[in-house]
Amino acid sequence: MEKRKRFETAKIYVAYGFLLSLFGNGSVATALSITVTEFECVSEQVLHEGDTVSGNFVAIDHDIFWSSDHPGIDFTATAPGGSIVSSLKGTSGDKFKFKAQKSGIYKFCFRNPASTPETVSFYIHVGHIPNEHDLAKDEHMDPLNIKIAELREALEAITTEQKFLKARDARHRYTNVSTNKRVIYFTLAEYLVFAGASALQVLYIRNLFSKSVAYNRV
Amino acid sequence: MFRINFHIILILGLMSTVAHSMRFDLQSGATKCISDDIKSSAMTVGKYAVVNPNEGSPVPDSHKLTVRVTSPHGSNYHYGDHVESGNFAFTAAETGDYSACFWVSDHKPSTTVTIDFDWKTGVAAKDWSNVAKKGQIELMELELKKLYDTVSSIHDEMFYLREREEEMQQLNRSTNSKMAVFSGLSLFVCLSVAGLQLWHLKMFFARKKLL
Numbered sequence: 001m002e003k004r005k006r007f008e009t010a011k012i013y014v015a016y017g018f019l020l021s022l023f024g025n026g027s028v029a030t031a032l033s034i035t036v037t038e039f040e041c042v043s044e045q046v047l048h049e050g051d052t053v054s055g056n057f058v059a060i061d062h063d064i065f066w067s068s069d070h071p072g073i074d075f076t077a078t079a080p081g082g083s084i085v086s087s088l089k090g091t092s093g094d095k096f097k098f099k100a101q102k103s104g105i106y107k108f109c110f111r112n113p114a115s116t117p118e119t120v121s122f123y124i125h126v127g128h129i130p131n132e133h134d135l136a137k138d139e140h141m142d143p144l145n146i147k148i149a150e151l152r153e154a155l156e157a158i159t160t161e162q163k164f165l166k167a168r169d170a171r172h173r174y175t176n177v178s179t180n181k182r183v184i185y186f187t188l189a190e191y192l193v194f195a196g197a198s199a200l201q202v203l204y205i206r207n208l209f210s211k212s213v214a215y216n217r218v
Numbered sequence: 219m220f221r222i223n224f225h226i227i228l229i230l231g232l233m234s235t236v237a238h239s240m241r242f243d244l245q246s247g248a249t250k251c252i253s254d255d256i257k258s259s260a261m262t263v264g265k266y267a268v269v270n271p272n273e274g275s276p277v278p279d280s281h282k283l284t285v286r287v288t289s290p291h292g293s294n295y296h297y298g299d300h301v302e303s304g305n306f307a308f309t310a311a312e313t314g315d316y317s318a319c320f321w322v323s324d325h326k327p328s329t330t331v332t333i334d335f336d337w338k339t340g341v342a343a344k345d346w347s348n349v350a351k352k353g354q355i356e357l358m359e360l361e362l363k364k365l366y367d368t369v370s371s372i373h374d375e376m377f378y379l380r381e382r383e384e385e386m387q388q389l390n391r392s393t394n395s396k397m398a399v400f401s402g403l404s405l406f407v408c409l410s411v412a413g414l415q416l417w418h419l420k421m422f423f424a425r426k427k428l429l
Contacts, residue, residue: 032240032337033253033315040250043241105241121255124240148361155368162375169382170255176386180393187400191407198411202418209426 031163033060033121034110036073040120041109046100048128052153053077053100054160057110057122058093058167062174064116065182073120074111080104093168095160100126121167125160127153239336241269246280246331247324253317256310256339257378263343264296264318267303269332277302280325283333290314307343341367 034040046053059073072090079085079101086096090113100106112118129149130141244250256262268281279300287296287306295316296306300323310316322331344367350360 031254031339033255034242035251041242045239045241142358144358145361148358148365151365152361152368155365155372158372159368159375162372162379165379166255166375166382169379169386173382173386173389176389176393180389180396183393183396183400187404190404194407195411198415202415205419206422209422209428 031121031123033119035117036110036112036120037117039109039111041107042122042124043105043107044124044126045105046103046126049100049103050131051100051103051126051128052097053106053124053126054095054097054157055108055122055124056093056095056160056164056167057120058164058171059091060119060121060167060171060174061092062119062178065178070116070118071114073118074113076109076111078107078109080106093164093171095164121170123160123163123167125156127156129153239265239334241332241334244283244320244322244331244333246322246329249319249321251317251319252335252337253315254337254339255314256316258310258313260310260340261307261343262310262316262337262339263305263307264335264337265303265305266318266320266336267334269334271332280329281322281331283331284321284323285318286321287316287318289316341371 034042044053057073057075059070061070064070070092072092074090075086075088075094075096076084077086077096077098081102085098085106088094088096108122108124110120110122130146134141242250242252254262264287266283266285268277268283270277271281282300282302283298284300285296285298285304286294288294289310290312291314295308296304296318298304318335318337320333320335322329341364346360346364349355349363350357355363
């Protein structure tokens, strides 16, 4: 009877340990695009103090054909207390990483200084590695869980970098397609303007020598 | 009875740590679209909810939002009209930009609605609790399975990036050759126009008996 009760309790604890391992590791990943007309903010919740927040963003310039290139996007990351943790100005895309000093809701804001709306593709990852303090709190968490969490974080770092490269590749592709189009259209426009200018020249010279205008002027 | 309640509360307490997701503000009357580049046959799961401005009382009507999730070609995957929360899940039929657009109906004093949005694709979208239940796998093995899936997706992503880089090289080479052709052509156009000009003016002056 005694043994059965202990076994039941043990099963329940294993179930909780299982749930805790599923939910208690707090790694969040979002890879999304948002159109920034002027100022857009995204908030992310950081559950544990000491978590590493890493991420990147890329401005996918794809609407500019006739004007010059976009000046870049300004980025700020604000802590729950209001202090600015990370700030990047006038970039077309960059990475950021900081250690969260306190838990709470962190705000990530993008500002577009130009008048054309810009699509920004961003990825934010909040990584948590359980430490000895968490180990002490829950006796069913193995030191092996820490190693697994470290491995998971390392893989997430690779994934973060890949998302950045993918977004940069998308931006690069737009630039190349635009270059290709510009080569064709601007060259054809150049030919037309050239032929038009020389036709105007010829007409003007003919006009100079026509009988209606004073013949003896020349 | 007391023990069961305790367990339920504990489970709920543990599950509450799952509620971390992205938040953004939406002005009443404005539309905000969030898009994600999803590969075909990838699983994707999304959850959205309005953050209640006053706890306890139900969400006011002015804070209800309209959602629409569309595929790259415009077909509708999910539509929610004047709801305060909801979720969607689908397998992407084609590769491209899927967008989820949120809209709050216009309200006289312009209100700002905070929306909690969670959109997961691929490895993160997989239902791990189901996998565990089905195979009766212990938690360490589950963690390692998750890591294995992550590594496979990294590998696939590398292939994809390599393909895209190859396409980019093709495009660059074609642009390069186009530039060469068009520059040569522009020289030819310049010389021929100048020649035509000269010939035409010569004819003109010969006719006018000036030359």
